[in-house]
Amino acid sequence: MHIAYNGWFWNQPHTGSGQYIRRLLHYLRRVVPDLQMTLVLPPGYRSPEDLPKDVSLVMTSGRGGKIGKVLFEQRTFPQMVARVGADIAHVPYWGAPFSSPAKLVTSVLDVIPLVYPEYYATGFFGRLYTSLVRASARGSAHILTLSENAKNDIIVYIDMPPDKVTVTYLAADEVYHPRMGAERDAAVREKYHLPDEFVLYLGGFDWRKQVNQLLYAYSYVLDGHDVPLVIAGREPQWGTKRFPDMRAYADELNLSDHIHWIGYVDEADKPSLYRLARVFVYPSLYEGFGLPVVEAMASGTPVVANEIPIMEEIVGDGAYLVKDGSPRRMAGAIIALLLQEPLREAMITQGLSRATQFSWRKTAQRTLEVYQRVLNDS
Template structure:
């Protein structure tokens, strides 16, 4: 096959530690460089060309990461992160950046530009955008005002200059179409996947992480994600509190995730439950332990209120860990019939589901088998194949 695709990939999210969008960009990029159809792949980030943004970014995915000595303490915020919380700075950036970025890209019209993090800059050629969710429209209360303002200011103009949109689930695709933001023939849903490091573990593989973190394999429930209102952690803790004392102490709830926006009240409730002996908050952990933490859990409880994809669901399934998740947003689609679904707004339903999942050995065996099959059906190679097919439509 003759190489024909000249690609420019937005690399803004390629920075350590890799969170969801960064992981997506990384997995896509390292496969694109190996594709026979790709004649050239370049990276563009924050108005400049970047030679090798993949270097050093080969650790597994996870929202809760840090070196062992920093466990419990978040990495220092970058200047860019601090400015992103300022409404004034965000408005100034949204107003000024298109001119600068457009000028830098003014002579690249023969290439295809892919923005894997929502926003396509002014570009003279064909452009692809990946829209991960529409939470700034559907549930703006779950975000800082500056982020909502930024996406409200920039997403519309970005879509206007986008030839094709990729969404990470059919649920998000339908949300986009319901608001007439793009015509259906120009929107394709392409699922994400779990990294290969997320796999079932033997007792010997589990032992180092269990010892380092003070956990017992098979003796805890797990939540992985940033501590913020959208993740529905307050209701998860309330539901867990309704379980019998024996259940709570036999399988305590372990929360792994860095502090997020507007999380003070959640942390206060977590501290109370931790004092009562049935909750552990690990905050930032060494990223190398994350697959074992998944694999060592009896259950992943992920009752998020809204997601674009919900990567922890697939990561847990790939590790052979049964999953309880929400019956809302994209979660049923991602789970593919392999998880127990609950109403995330109904604490009683959530508590009932937790009890059933923790105690029903037959369901646990079935969920492990079905979850492994579901995770195997979602691969980064398939994601890259379907993305290249979108590029081909535009070349």
């Protein structure tokens, strides 16, 4: 079996798609050491990082930018699939070609632009690209996605038959563990100038992440509990509909003296950051999976999140879920996990147990089953 992969996001490990393709190929290699894999790289990639053993590389040339991405997806990648003679073409993100010389498997990690088009499918190019990839996804022999919640949305918004969509859950990598690397943890604390105790948010800042809910909740926490809030993640250009200005909102709530904005965090530092936090808060309104929550649970850090369908599916009883997106209830959950040691220990134990139910080995095995099914359907 020979699989050719679209490698557009390979050198972007800070993105969900970049993390997904890297981990998937590494674990496919572990599960099937002799699986033939070819990674087709976009223009400009000359030194791919973190490449698994015995993965063939195909370099390409062409334009960059948005137009270059479409050309790579629709023209260059299919041409390279034909050239290497692959049995299956796997696009590990929502960007399938209309025509493929091999059986096409597409990973649709979420359908956020279809659920919230007013925020994520804006402008002429945004609307056009969303329409393009929605239509092209329907031509896939099979779609992989990350949760039952995402599968249901794919069935509704892309109009795919349920038997053509398979859930392959993500997982925390092995480095996310409650007892690993005290020296590393100390180095990370010093690198990012972290306080002795803190509550953590790590993630994006677009509208659906609901960082404003966390900030409002924190204004209640600070009424009686002076524990700093650390906000981690690459900051966007603030002040748009998609990215409301959270720094300005923090100023408006008089929180600035209590917040540490530490910016982008290196992948290697994330396990320590989770372990050092007293509580991890993830107030998102919508996710395809919600990997940071599983990473935090695997690190032995209690989690607070909103009670939304995807969080109920992924965390089960392994996190403190807040009803109705209420900032007051979120504040109460944070305070309870800071002060009530029995509750805190119970959440840590339940979170660790829940995190172990997900594994990249299972994800790789499930993906291989889909590959085999697609080939057999011919």
